[in-house]
Amino acid sequence: MSSVVVEDLSMTYRVPVRQAGLMSALRSVVRRRYRDVHAVRDASFRISSGEVVGFVGPNGAGKTTTMKIMSGLLYPTAGEVRVLGFTPWQRRTPFLKQIALVRGSQPTGGSQELTLLDALQYQRVLYEVPAADFRRNLDELCELLELGPLLERQLRALSLGEKMRAGLALSLSYRPKVLFLDEPTLGLDVSAATTIRRFLASYATQTGATILLTSHYMADVEATCRRLMLIDHGSVRYDGPLGQLSARLSPYKLVRISAADATKEVLAEIAEVVSTSGMSWTLRVARADVARVTSVLLATFEVADLAVEEPTLEDVIDRAYRDGV
Amino acid sequence: MTRRLRRLVLLRIRNQFLDWSGAWWFTVTLVASEAVGPLLGLVVWSAVLPGDPAVAGYFVALVAVQLLTASYENHTFSEAIYEGKISHDLLRPQPVIVAPIGENVAIRIWLGIFGLPLTLVTALAVGVSYDWTALAAAVPVLVGAAVLRFLWTWLLALAAFWTGRVHALVTLGGMMVFLLGGGAAPVWQLPDAWQPVVGALPFYAMLGLPADVATGSVHGSALAVAYLVQLAWSAAFAGVAVVAWRAGVRRFTAVGA
Numbered sequence: 001m002s003s004v005v006v007e008d009l010s011m012t013y014r015v016p017v018r019q020a021g022l023m024s025a026l027r028s029v030v031r032r033r034y035r036d037v038h039a040v041r042d043a044s045f046r047i048s049s050g051e052v053v054g055f056v057g058p059n060g061a062g063k064t065t066t067m068k069i070m071s072g073l074l075y076p077t078a079g080e081v082r083v084l085g086f087t088p089w090q091r092r093t094p095f096l097k098q099i100a101l102v103r104g105s106q107p108t109g110g111s112q113e114l115t116l117l118d119a120l121q122y123q124r125v126l127y128e129v130p131a132a133d134f135r136r137n138l139d140e141l142c143e144l145l146e147l148g149p150l151l152e153r154q155l156r157a158l159s160l161g162e163k164m165r166a167g168l169a170l171s172l173s174y175r176p177k178v179l180f181l182d183e184p185t186l187g188l189d190v191s192a193a194t195t196i197r198r199f200l201a202s203y204a205t206q207t208g209a210t211i212l213l214t215s216h217y218m219a220d221v222e223a224t225c226r227r228l229m230l231i232d233h234g235s236v237r238y239d240g241p242l243g244q245l246s247a248r249l250s251p252y253k254l255v256r257i258s259a260a261d262a263t264k265e266v267l268a269e270i271a272e273v274v275s276t277s278g279m280s281w282t283l284r285v286a287r288a289d290v291a292r293v294t295s296v297l298l299a300t301f302e303v304a305d306l307a308v309e310e311p312t313l314e315d316v317i318d319r320a321y322r323d324g325v
Numbered sequence: 326m327t328r329r330l331r332r333l334v335l336l337r338i339r340n341q342f343l344d345w346s347g348a349w350w351f352t353v354t355l356v357a358s359e360a361v362g363p364l365l366g367l368v369v370w371s372a373v374l375p376g377d378p379a380v381a382g383y384f385v386a387l388v389a390v391q392l393l394t395a396s397y398e399n400h401t402f403s404e405a406i407y408e409g410k411i412s413h414d415l416l417r418p419q420p421v422i423v424a425p426i427g428e429n430v431a432i433r434i435w436l437g438i439f440g441l442p443l444t445l446v447t448a449l450a451v452g453v454s455y456d457w458t459a460l461a462a463a464v465p466v467l468v469g470a471a472v473l474r475f476l477w478t479w480l481l482a483l484a485a486f487w488t489g490r491v492h493a494l495v496t497l498g499g500m501m502v503f504l505l506g507g508g509a510a511p512v513w514q515l516p517d518a519w520q521p522v523v524g525a526l527p528f529y530a531m532l533g534l535p536a537d538v539a540t541g542s543v544h545g546s547a548l549a550v551a552y553l554v555q556l557a558w559s560a561a562f563a564g565v566a567v568v569a570w571r572a573g574v575r576r577f578t579a580v581g582a
Contacts, residue, residue: 073412074578089578096418109413111344118343125336126417128329154347 003178003210004047004070009079011040011065011234039065040076041234049177052204052211054221054242057231058321063214064182066231070212071101071180083178097127099178100171104186107167112156116147116166119155120173127174134173140206141169144199161192168196172203181213185220197223218313230320237320246310249320253290254309255283259301270296279304284311333419337427338434345435352432356440359395362508363387364447370511371451379540382453383511385444386463386536391508392440393433394471394531396478399495401428403485406577415574422570425482429475456541462548463539466530469555474502474531476562483566486573507533513542524551527558 017035018028040062047053057063068074070081072088072095081088086095110119124134142148145165150158158166164184171179184200185193201224204211215221221228221242228245230238238249255271258280267273271283271293285293290308297303311319345352367384374380402425405411414421448454481498485491503509506528512520523529534551537543543551 071416073415075575091415093418096416099416101412101416103412106410106413109410111340113344113347114340118340122336122340125332126419156347 001049002046003049003051003084004045004212005080005082006046006066006070007044007080009040009043009066009069009081010038010077011062011069011074012077013037013039038234040069042079043231043234043236045229045236045239047210047212049210050204050208051227052200052225053213054225054228055212055214055231056216056218056221056228056317057214061231062234063231067101067180067182067212067214071099072096073101097174098176099180100174100176101180101182102167102171102184104164104183107163108155108158108170113154115152115154116158116169117151119166119170120151123170123173129174133175137173137175138169141172144202145169146195161188161195164188164192164196165199168199175207176209178210179212181211181215183215184213185215185217193217193219196220200224218317222313230317232321242313245313246316247287250311250316252284252286252311254311255285255290255293255297256305256307256309257281257283257297257301257303258305259297259303262301266300270300330420330423333423334426337423338430341428341431342434344428345431349435349439352435353439355395355397355432356392356436356443359391359436360388360440360443362503363391366508366510367447367451370514374514378453379542380511381451382455382540383533383536383542385448385451385453386455386539387507387532388447389441389444389539390467390470390532390535392436392444393467394474394535395433395436396429396475397432398425398429398475398479398482399485399491401425401432402479403482403491403495406485407489411577415578421574425479426475433471455539459541459544460539462544463535466538466548466551466555467535469552469559470531470535473527473555473559473562476559476566477502477527477531480562480566480569483569483573486576502528502531505529506531507536512537525554527562530555530558 013036014034015037016028017033018024043062043066055063055067065074069076070083070088072091075089084095084098086092088095088099108119110122114122120134120138123129124131129137142151145168147165147169150162150166153162155163155166168184181200185196188196197220200211200213200220203209204224211224213220213224226242227240228238228242229236230245230249238245240248254274260279262279262281264273264276267281267283271285271289274282274284276282283293294306294308297306363384366387367381370380370384371377402411405414405424411421414424477498478495481495482491484494488494505523505526512523512529512533515523530551534543534555538548538551
């Protein structure tokens, strides 16, 4: 069963434009000109209950706009969206009680002078969570997110990483069925980001929640998602298993060799040299050419080590952003 | 109001009260800025009409009215729109109006805590006294004034959905309350021809009316009419605010946070 259904979704912003200069400024007072910005174009996808999906794309690709539409903050120009059977932008109370949007740029909303425990208690009343369930949820969240030392501290006094943990706890205290995460590790250090990733993976497994995650950090996606959607210029360019992304989007593999007698000139005649470090070389080789190139390398040099690897997710996506999918 | 909604409003007031407790010193500056107008009025009009006990009684009562009806939705609600923080409230399973109501009442409680002792000291210093029955009659009018002024300021603050210059608009609105509501001059000191016009406008019902009721100068049938005027303007502002809110949210959700 699908928790999220998106069909032919489009969102176009109308933004005012004018040329530089005084005359243009004066002219714009009486006659404003606008330009349409297509943030999302005919996007269609479905997300099953319990699925954890990574939603990636370059800046301005339309990820956050799509997520805002699905959470009910924006209404689209065209298309249909159903989340848990509801039309999000109608923001019906039963819908709002079952979803959460957590934004890395604004992890905690509301009164910042409140302690985290006060804010959590407010959530309990707001979402009408029975006291026993709330206590159990809170205990779990405290353990998974290491919240104990934060409960009696005011939200405004928390560090960025602590705020993100607090924001997750506030959003998950009522056990939403669908969770929209917009860059949850934005600006966090390695340790804080790892804690969040570990928590998300664990939360998804334990609760069976449907999660849609946007992030610029591929480590977030690799740690939590099996399915990945790649969006660019408002359109979904890839939607499939994370593991098949390289094969689908990247027409090459990386061949790493260690050979004392290898030289750049000779290697360049065999394949594209990507990098070098001491006697180790990394070559980019077309998938169909891998067998031929490895046998040439073995025949040409005294090879101490040779490995054929898929390019990293980061490389694949970077290339997809630059070259198009 | 349903039980749940009442509970949410009270909880929000509590939260905002706690929120503002961290800035009590700022609240003191707000008390000073709210009280200075009526206190200046007291000084100026006491010089213009020396020995008139109604003047002192009116302006001292006006200090309390000013404090307990103060509204800052352009600084609270509008800023939440500008900073995109209203998104959090839009996604909560409660009417968004709960948030500005909660913050408005919480701020007024803080202003009362610091400002009402100042009012009492001023009353003792200038030697004014009030009739208890008049003070009791002033309470519902004061509540009505508080509601009306909140609706007026919130309505103007909603302009933040369309313009980045909402402060200018709300300042203009505040100026109209001051000039036409009995802040610059008691309404009974205006020319006779102006008094019924000003009395029928919403601004007097927001500010001068509770002070006049407290001093006993408005009572009987005039008080009943004043209640009705206050009620009618509250209903009108609430209706317009609902329309503006719906249009504003539609615009916000079309343009994005």
